[in-house]
Amino acid sequence: MTGWFDPGSATLDRRVFSDPAIHALELERVFATSWQLVGPANWLLNAGDWISARLGAELVAIWRDRAGGLQGVVDLCPCCQRPLSTGERGSAAPLACPIHPQARGFARVPHLTERNGLVFANMDCEALPMMFEPDPIAVSRLIAVGEHRLRWTFAGNWKLAMEHFCSAIDMRDRVHAASDLPRRTSATQFPNLTFDPASSSLQVWHPAAPDRTEVDTWCVVAHDATEADRDAARRATQRAWGPGGLLAQDLAPHWQSITETSKGLLARRHRLPIEKESGQRAFYAWWHHRLTAANTRPRRSIPLSLRAV
């Protein structure tokens, strides 16, 4: 029987773009166990700085504690089930439920790490340390330009965006940023982080639903970039990968069409050939591996912790 992805024929079962059961499995086996970008560290510089973020279907709040470490919890008051965060980020104000400031028993994000100026989180207690090969981002520390990110949404599956970025890159057998490529190629980190050096833009493609993706776009530059370089990078990000950007605006409708077509029973009988570029193949091979038999580790619960900001 041929699987959702068949490496031999380089074909996909179209249901991978719209089947709720596959989406549920992705959330459990990919997004609950993978390192994902939370945001730039320069948005979490001082004690009390916090940002809200998405890890798959999980809404989390991450903050800098007084000792300079990173902390994270599921963004939910255990007493009244309201989010702790009001808005997407804040500073200094204590991150606490306005109604139950003394609430305890938060579900903690077990792993947080900072690499090259970017903050990553992993919901899996037994996660291995993150492999992050930042070339072609190749600078010691990145910072986000500005105080805002561009956020938008489209009615398509998240993998189509990843596939697009992967097709531009030879990842050999790893789905990580390839370290020996020319500087201007795009880079990806499994599962849902992409970087386009040409426009200095960093995207996270959140699987909001089988057929809906929510996109976070930051502009990132080297921490010592000049004011002029930062401004040029910001404009490039907006003009390429913002929703009004000349690249992104054409792609989203295309991804919507592929997602919509994948719902048809007849269409599903015809497997979707993907380009035989090793980047795309590597992405789907890794995705398939994570979804199927190889991923048999028992599920662990997320630990509870007392919180003290």
Add this chain to the structure above:
Amino acid sequence: MPDAVTPGTSSTLALRLEVETFYYDEAALLDGRRFGEWLDLLTEDIHYWMPVRRTRISAQLDSEFSKIGDMAFFDDDRKMLEMRVRRLETGYAWAEEPPSRTRHLVTNVRIVGVEAELITAESNFHLHRTRLNSDESNWLGLRRDVLRRESGALRIARRHIFLEQTVLLAPNLSNFF
């Protein structure tokens, strides 16, 4: 805030009528996809800008929108707008090929400042867009324009667009506001 020029006078009403008429004609050009003619309504130094909005608590609403120089959905000068129009005319701008169908509704026009040749006007808008069979987007918001009189005719020198959305609830922004 009342009209900055003397409220209720015939010159105020005449100016508002002139600005409203200008906006209706402009909307007709955009909905008719006459983008080249729309460009003629913009000054050489236009700033066409749509900031990013985020949820803030009441005490922090002054930082709700990104400031000029921070990230924005649009931060275009005339050259960039001309490039967008040229691109739409190639037939290879896939977001608009086949084209979307738009309708611009412009209401609540208020003249909030007049200084020599510069008129500051605010208006509410509803941009409704459909494309193909089932794609539908709605954008409502406020436009704060600076209009300048050039050789007697009104031209848009600044258009700042404030949307009622934080996460943009649309797959793209391939239309003009």
